[in-house]
Amino acid sequence: MNKISIAGPVWLASDIHLGQNTPATSEAFRDFLKLAASEASALLLPGDIFDAWIGDDVAVLAPPWLAQDLMAIKAVAAKIPVWVGRGNRDFLIGEALTAGLGARLLPEQALVSVGNHTMLLSHGDEYCTDDVAYQQFRAMVRNPAWQAGFLARSIPERLTMAAQARGESMAANQVKSSEIMDVNTDAVAAAILSAGVSLVVHGHTHRPGRTVMSVEGKRCERWVLPDWDCDHVDQGKPPRGGWMVIDEDGLTLFDLDQD
Numbered sequence: 536m537n538k539i540s541i542a543g544p545v546w547l548a549s550d551i552h553l554g555q556n557t558p559a560t561s562e563a564f565r566d567f568l569k570l571a572a573s574e575a576s577a578l579l580l581p582g583d584i585f586d587a588w589i590g591d592d593v594a595v596l597a598p599p600w601l602a603q604d605l606m607a608i609k610a611v612a613a614k615i616p617v618w619v620g621r622g623n624r625d626f627l628i629g630e631a632l633t634a635g636l637g638a639r640l641l642p643e644q645a646l647v648s649v650g651n652h653t654m655l656l657s658h659g660d661e662y663c664t665d666d667v668a669y670q671q672f673r674a675m676v677r678n679p680a681w682q683a684g685f686l687a688r689s690i691p692e693r694l695t696m697a698a699q700a701r702g703e704s705m706a707a708n709q710v711k712s713s714e715i716m717d718v719n720t721d722a723v724a725a726a727i728l729s730a731g732v733s734l735v736v737h738g739h740t741h742r743p744g745r746t747v748m749s750v751e752g753k754r755c756e757r758w759v760l761p762d763w764d765c766d767h768v769d770q771g772k773p774p775r776g777g778w779m780v781i782d783e784d785g786l787t788l789f790d791l792d793q794d
């Protein structure tokens with residue numbers, strides 16, 4: 536297991552889902568990054584920073600919205616260590632991007648120690664084992680041969696395929712039960728036992744908060760990071776998002792409007 540030891544305060548955020556049609560979310564994220572640069576000693580972004588990442592080559596001739604967000608991440612990485620992780624929508628992030636940002640690539644699963652808190656950190660989609668259709672999709676797109684074939688296509692072709700996949704995913708999610716789209720407790724317990732920890736942190740499920748569980752008689756905690764969306768106020772959805780701070784006081788979740 537990959538181990539990362541960092542002095543606090545460490546800030547974490549995931550599931551921002553940055554894209555060209557969500558300027559308010561991008562702006563809120565850039566404000567967050569500025570705050571992190573001045574208040575955190577390190578920043579961890581464990582997945583789904585982007586709504587869809589089709590390959591690191593898009594960063595070379597990035598459209599303005601993306602260039603602005605990448606520059607903002609780069610500016611933080613010039614001040615504090617930044618780890619960028621892959622989620623189910625940006626699993627194609629590679630070392631070319633992280634190197635360009637002056638950041639580091641977060642391993643799929645990492646043991647992160649901050650002071651006396653040691654946690655198993657990942658995006659979290661691997662725990663959704665009841666979602667068989669998703670796990671099949673995941674196995675397909677994580678296959679190196681599939682990835683090489685996809686990356687060999689032109690950028691416009693990849694953009695079209697990504698939009699199609701997003702559309703199909705959203706349609707599929709409409710008819711899935713809420714339980715299926717949450718983590719499977721046994722999968723989390725197995726990961727806890729295998730990593731030898733009592734603390735798990737992840738994103739992906741968009742159900743922020745803390746769950747206490749017992750694993751072979753040991754009290755364990757699972758913390759979930761929030762997702763972000765500041766662009767659907769017109770549909771009656773207030774701006775949403777937030778992050779976690781880990782310091783000597785332990786783990787704390789902050790909402791966007793609480794800073």
Ligand code: LP5
Nearest residue numbers: 587588623624668669672696697699700701703704707716
């Ligand atoms: O992302 P979210 O939160 O809406 O739902 C996820 C799971 N869905 C996904 C799929 C991604 O959203 C797709 C975007 C990837 C963009 C990257 C670019 C690479 C392009 C890939 C081209 C093939 O991760 C969803 C889970 C949910 O989380 C909760 O855990 O349920 O899983 C699904 O929706 C899977 C579906 O049930 C089945 C697969 C649908 C995709 C089909 C792809 C068709 C590709 C056509 C290309 C021509």
Ligand code: MN
Nearest residue numbers: 583622623739
């Ligand atoms: Mn996700």
